[in-house]
Amino acid sequence: xxxxIIDEIDSILYPVQMxxxxxxxxxxKEIHEEISKKLNIKYLSNSLHTEVKYVRGxxxxxxxxxxxxxxxxxxxxxxxxxxxxxxxSPTTFICEEVYESFKVTMLDSSVYRVHINNIPILAxxxxxxxxxxxxxxxxxxxxxxxxxxxxxxxxxxxVFLSFSSFNITTQNEFNSFNITTQNxxxxxxxxxxxxxxxxxxxxxxxxxxxxxxKKLH
Numbered sequence: 001x002x003x004x005i006i007d008e009i010d011s012i013l014y015p016v017q018m019x020x021x022x023x024x025x026x027x028x029k030e031i032h033e034e035i036s037k038k039l040n041i042k043y044l045s046n047s048l049h050t051e052v053k054y055v056r057g058x059x060x061x062x063x064x065x066x067x068x069x070x071x072x073x074x075x076x077x078x079x080x081x082x083x084x085x086x087x088x089s090p091t092t093f094i095c096e097e098v099y100e101s102f103k104v105t106m107l108d109s110s111v112y113r114v115h116i117n118n119i120p121i122l123a124x125x126x127x128x129x130x131x132x133x134x135x136x137x138x139x140x141x142x143x144x145x146x147x148x149x150x151x152x153x154x155x156x157x158x159v160f161l162s163f164s165s166f167n168i169t170t171q172n173e174f175n176s177f178n179i180t181t182q183n184x185x186x187x188x189x190x191x192x193x194x195x196x197x198x199x200x201x202x203x204x205x206x207x208x209x210x211x212x213x214k215k216l217h
Contacts, residue, residue, distance in 0.1 A: 016127070017110070019089060019127060019130065020131055021089070021132045022131050023131055023132045023135055025062060026060070026061065026065055026135055028097060030060075031082050031134075035060055035082055038060065039057070039067065039068075039082065041069045043081070043082050044079050044097075046077075046078065046080075047078040047079055048078075049078070051118035055160075055161050056158060056160055056161075057069070057085070057159030057161060059157040066084065066159050067082055067159075068083055068085060068138070068159060069083070070083060070117045071116075071117060071118070072094070072098065072114055074099075074102040074115075075102070079102065081094070083136045083138035084132075084137050085138050085143075085150070085159075086137045086138070086139065087140055089139045089140065090139050090141040091141065092116070092141070093124050093125065093136060094112070094114065094124075094125070095125070095133060095134050095136055096134075097134055099112065110124055111123070111124055111125075116142065119146055121142060146163055146164075148161060149162045149163075149164060
């Protein structure tokens with residue numbers, strides 16, 4: 001591979017620790033208060049679900065930030081975590097405040113394995129010198145790999161996010177159940193039809209026997 005091609009790839013696939021995003025309007029305070037209120041979900045509260053089919057998000061602030069909330073699981077604990085969807089970042093970042101709420105201490109590594117909406121993923125810590133150290137970013141790689149569908153309605157200021165992979169799995173299970181049920185019902189009715197025929201034929205023979213017996217006497 002030529003040096004020019006390598007340089008071109010390096011210029012595109014820059015190190016994660018070099019990524020930055022200016023967010024003068026969004027910090028931990030806004031996420032805990034205004035954004036949680038608009039989402040109607042308390043930030044870092046315990047979640048009853050590890051996976052959801054779809055979520056409704058919001059368009060927030062003067063810069064029209066897109067926020068959604070998804071269940072995040074670490075070990076056996078699941079919490080509601082608010083994410084800023086950033087189409088300029090392929091990488092997903094989870095801030096230190098989230099790990100602290102799970103009582104997880106980040107030591108030397110800036111990468112941690114978590115489940116976002118029941119999907120295992122390696123999440124990065126925001127770079128220490130970045131401008132979004134207390135914000136979580138949901139990257140496009142996550143959305144692409146798991147066939148997410150993102151709809152944005154700027155007129156009504158809401159966002160709709162669904163996961164096709166989840167729906168397909170659920171639909172397959174549903175279809176499998178229906179096929180099994182239909183096959184079972186079909187076999188039941190076939191057996192019922194056969195038994196009915198045997199009983200009918202037996203009654204016919206019995207009736208014929210009594211008629212012949214009566215004529216003989």
